[in-house]
Amino acid sequence: MHGQHGEIVIDPVTRIEGHSRITISLDEAGAVAGARFHVTQFRGFERICVGRPMHEMPAIMARICGICPVSHIVASSKACDEIMAVSPPPVAVSLRRVINLAQIVQSHALSFFHLSSPDLLFGFDAEPAGRHLFGVAARAPELARDGIALRRFGQTVIEILGGKRIHPGWVVPGGVSHPLQPDQRDGILDTVPEALAAVRRGLAWYRSRLAGFADEAGAFGTAPMLSMGLVHENGNAAYSDGDLRVVDPDGALLADRIDPKPYWDYLGEVAQPDSYLKSTYWKALGHPGGTYRVGPLARLNVVDRLGSAEADDRLGEFRDRVGRTPQSSFHYHEARLIEILHAITVIGRLLAAPEILDRRVQSMAEVNRSEGVGVSEAPRGTLMHHYRVDDQGLVTWVNLVIATGHNNEAMNLAVAEAAARYVDAGHLTEGMLNRVEAAIRCFDPCLSCSTHAIGQMPLEVELRGADGGLLDMVARP
Amino acid sequence: MTQRGRRPRFATVWLDGCSGCHMSFLDMDERLLELAEHADLVYSPLVDIKEYPDDVDVCLVEGAVSTTDDVEKVRVIRARTRTLVSFGDCAVTANVPSLRNPIGPEPLLQRAYVDNVDLHPGVPTEAVPTLLPRSVGVHKAVPVDVFLPGCPPSADVIYETLLRLLGIAAPPERPLRFG
Numbered sequence: 135m136h137g138q139h140g141e142i143v144i145d146p147v148t149r150i151e152g153h154s155r156i157t158i159s160l161d162e163a164g165a166v167a168g169a170r171f172h173v174t175q176f177r178g179f180e181r182i183c184v185g186r187p188m189h190e191m192p193a194i195m196a197r198i199c200g201i202c203p204v205s206h207i208v209a210s211s212k213a214c215d216e217i218m219a220v221s222p223p224p225v226a227v228s229l230r231r232v233i234n235l236a237q238i239v240q241s242h243a244l245s246f247f248h249l250s251s252p253d254l255l256f257g258f259d260a261e262p263a264g265r266h267l268f269g270v271a272a273r274a275p276e277l278a279r280d281g282i283a284l285r286r287f288g289q290t291v292i293e294i295l296g297g298k299r300i301h302p303g304w305v306v307p308g309g310v311s312h313p314l315q316p317d318q319r320d321g322i323l324d325t326v327p328e329a330l331a332a333v334r335r336g337l338a339w340y341r342s343r344l345a346g347f348a349d350e351a352g353a354f355g356t357a358p359m360l361s362m363g364l365v366h367e368n369g370n371a372a373y374s375d376g377d378l379r380v381v382d383p384d385g386a387l388l389a390d391r392i393d394p395k396p397y398w399d400y401l402g403e404v405a406q407p408d409s410y411l412k413s414t415y416w417k418a419l420g421h422p423g424g425t426y427r428v429g430p431l432a433r434l435n436v437v438d439r440l441g442s443a444e445a446d447d448r449l450g451e452f453r454d455r456v457g458r459t460p461q462s463s464f465h466y467h468e469a470r471l472i473e474i475l476h477a478i479t480v481i482g483r484l485l486a487a488p489e490i491l492d493r494r495v496q497s498m499a500e501v502n503r504s505e506g507v508g509v510s511e512a513p514r515g516t517l518m519h520h521y522r523v524d525d526q527g528l529v530t531w532v533n534l535v536i537a538t539g540h541n542n543e544a545m546n547l548a549v550a551e552a553a554a555r556y557v558d559a560g561h562l563t564e565g566m567l568n569r570v571e572a573a574i575r576c577f578d579p580c581l582s583c584s585t586h587a588i589g590q591m592p593l594e595v596e597l598r599g600a601d602g603g604l605l606d607m608v609a610r611p
Numbered sequence: 612m613t614q615r616g617r618r619p620r621f622a623t624v625w626l627d628g629c630s631g632c633h634m635s636f637l638d639m640d641e642r643l644l645e646l647a648e649h650a651d652l653v654y655s656p657l658v659d660i661k662e663y664p665d666d667v668d669v670c671l672v673e674g675a676v677s678t679t680d681d682v683e684k685v686r687v688i689r690a691r692t693r694t695l696v697s698f699g700d701c702a703v704t705a706n707v708p709s710l711r712n713p714i715g716p717e718p719l720l721q722r723a724y725v726d727n728v729d730l731h732p733g734v735p736t737e738a739v740p741t742l743l744p745r746s747v748g749v750h751k752a753v754p755v756d757v758f759l760p761g762c763p764p765s766a767d768v769i770y771e772t773l774l775r776l777l778g779i780a781a782p783p784e785r786p787l788r789f790g
Contacts, residue, residue, distance in 0.1 A: 148659045151630055175627060175678075176742060178719030180727060182710040197707045200631020200763060248637065248657065262659040268647040278644070286640045299638050300631045300763050402729035408737035412728060421730055533727060568659070580630075 140164070142557065147171075147571050149249040149266070151201050152581020156570055157408075158553045164560065169553035171545050171574060173411035173581050180532045188214055188501065188527040189307060195519065196301045198534075201244070201580055204237035204292060205512030205537075207305040208374055209519040212508025214307030216395075217523055219502035225492035226309030227375070228484050233295050233305060234374045234510060235477040239329070240288025241513035242430070242470040242477075245578035247281020247336065250467060253572050254343050258350070259565030277339060280332040284474060287329040291481065294318050309496035319485050326482040333478065337448060337471045347464070353555040354573040355463030355548025358383035360416055360426035361435035362540065364511050365391065369438030371476070373511040379436045380416060380426065385459040388418070395507040397518050397535060406542075411581070413542040414535060425547070428515025428540040429577065430469035435459040442483070445476035463548050463576040470578070501527045512537045514580055538579045548573040619777040621669040622654035623698075624688060626681045627708045627746060628674030631763040632699035633657075636671065638766035646770070649779045665691050669776045671698040671759070671769075675708040676752045680740035689753035694776050697748065697755045700762040708746035716742040 145155035153175040161167040179198055186194060195210040196203035208230055215222060222230070252265045255274055264272075271278035289299040295314070296302025304311050344351070360383070364376035377391040378400070389400065404413045404421055416424030426432070435458075439446045449472055456465055484490060501523055508519045515537030522531040552573035556566045625633055633656065637643065653667060654660050663684075670692040676682055689695055700706040711719055720742070725732045749755055759772055774780040 146661065148656060148661065153625070172739060176720070176723070177627070177708065178711050178723060181714060181719045181722040197629050200629040200634045203631065244637065266658040268644070268652065271644050271647065279641070282640050282643065285637065289638055300634050403727065404730040405724040405728045405733050405735065407733060407735055408739065410735055410739055412724070
């Protein structure tokens with residue numbers, strides 16, 4: 135596959151969640167002219183839900199994504215709360231927080247340990263055949279086992295609360311379907327110390343590796359841009375509730391504690407001719423000036439503090455080292471680990487409160503409004519579900535703004551920057567291309583979520599000049 | 612069924628699904644490492660092998676067949692795999708992806724990329740595959756050897772199925788449950 139001036143195609147991008155390819159375009163001199171990230175799956179949830187009963191929406195929305203179904207169930211149920219014009223009972227709000235934080239733990243563990251740690255352990259130029267979780271398990275068994283244990287912790291919390299690990303029920307319009315039982319609470323609390331120990335080891339290991347990746351940290355998506363995320367009234371990080379805050383690259387507030395529900399006032403969506411993933415932009419600054427990041431790094435940039443002592447200590451050290459609002463996307467990795475630490479701590483805190491066992495967990499109502507928006511923080515960033523229904527509660531219109539879509543422009547800038555920095559068209563190596571993919575891995579994109587189809591079978595990467603002639607070729611095993 | 616005289620080789624692939632079956636595969640937790648002691652994962656979104664290799668003993672195929680690329684890919688997999696497992700409800704029945712079948716691809720694309728954007732409306736056509744008129748189960752595209760239903764199949768079911776198909780362990784005494 136080659137275009138006007140020759141292209142290098144990486145297809146499929148591996149060790150990410152979903153289907154995509156990267157095209158690196160070359161100018162007539164054979165130098166890197168740019169790079170694009172293409173998402174190749176399309177699912178059309180905004181249309182296929184039309185006509186479904188509102189109460190089915192959380193269960194259908196969960197099937198958008200098997201990695202973060204809980205995020206979709208939470209945002210979907212919140213949109214339905216709005217349509218029913220009810221507030222869930224306070225304990226249901228807390229229980230939704232617990233399951234949403236468990237989702238963040240397991241998803242972040244997957245991203246860091248299962249998908250990205252091979253690059254950080256073996257280096258970006260390592261032999262690809264052994265550059266995976268099983269290779270990590272052979273070389274550094276404790277690291278692999280800590281990753282598996284952290285993901286298991288999050289998944290087990292979800293299973294205990296929601297009945298199953300993937301596509302659970304339980305979070306429903308109006309609250310949650312069942313109160314928490316004392317033995318369930320105790321079962322989770324017993325495992326908190328072990329999970330905290332695992333993430334502490336992971337964070338220490340990451341920091342011990344960091345010095346070796348100074349160059350990549352300076353080239354994996356460093357373009358200055360806005361950061362967006364939810365915060366509580368006191369400026370602490372919010373995941374299931376809260377209001378929007380947007381800061382510029384220097385940390386100056388562009389918007390603070392604004393209601394996220396009328397998102398269309400602030401955010402615009404742009405279709406791309408070469409990807410099934412749409413992009414978004416902050417309307418006040420237009421496109422592309424209003425490009426922003428969401429997700430772990432953006433959340434750390436917008437919050438005053440996370441809101442748990444140990445994680446805030448780690449956040450303080452992070453800020454001392456990389457600045458108050460770091461712009462290198464490489465730092466998503468460390469942000470993810472700090473968020474895991476925070477999330478496990480808060481799960482422990484919420485479950486230790488006696489009122490978590492309250493029996494009144496669901497507010498009952500039918501349709502009282504024709505429209506509702508639910509907003510929460512998914513592992514990868516701010517998630518918005520927006521539904522309209524008729525008088526019978528049948529869905530008439532759906533719009534979804536997905537975390538990975540917010541990051542689409544930032545990911546495209548990151549692959550272009552990494553390609554320009556590392557790809558030498560004259561002497562193509564596999565490690566160069568792995569770095570371009572790794573720039574994408576920093577964002578932990580979830581492409582099932584963001585829409586999609588499937589990449590072609592790539593047999594090798596060919597480097598072609600402007601005349602279409604073969605300059606170099608790397609066969610990937 | 613595996614080749615004698617070498618370690619068993621298995622693969623996992625996602626077509627049009629939500630990745631949930633792959634997440635259930637990861638939910639084998641520490642059993643993943645046990646599996647890796649006995650067999651090699653030779654192609655998967657989890658590893659960096661970009662071309663589907665020859666001589667694969669078992670492949671778990673998640674997701675429905677929804678695009679021209681899915682068809683091409685699953686044909687290559689079929690040709691190079693001894694035992695092809697239709698992995699999860701989307702592969703077995705087309706499940707959630709098939710919700711679009713009564714509507715057809717055009718109205719879906721129109722809704723997502725024309726009606727629902729503020730800037731540059733237009734259906735993507737460059738570097739993306741074409742949607743098939745209908746999303747179908749894997750067995751509609753190629754012959755399937757084993758069907759593993761569930762949304763997703765549980766980690767226990769996946770583990771026991773792989774042990775059996777890869778010849779690592781005898782079939783379990785208790786029957787597999789799919790509920």
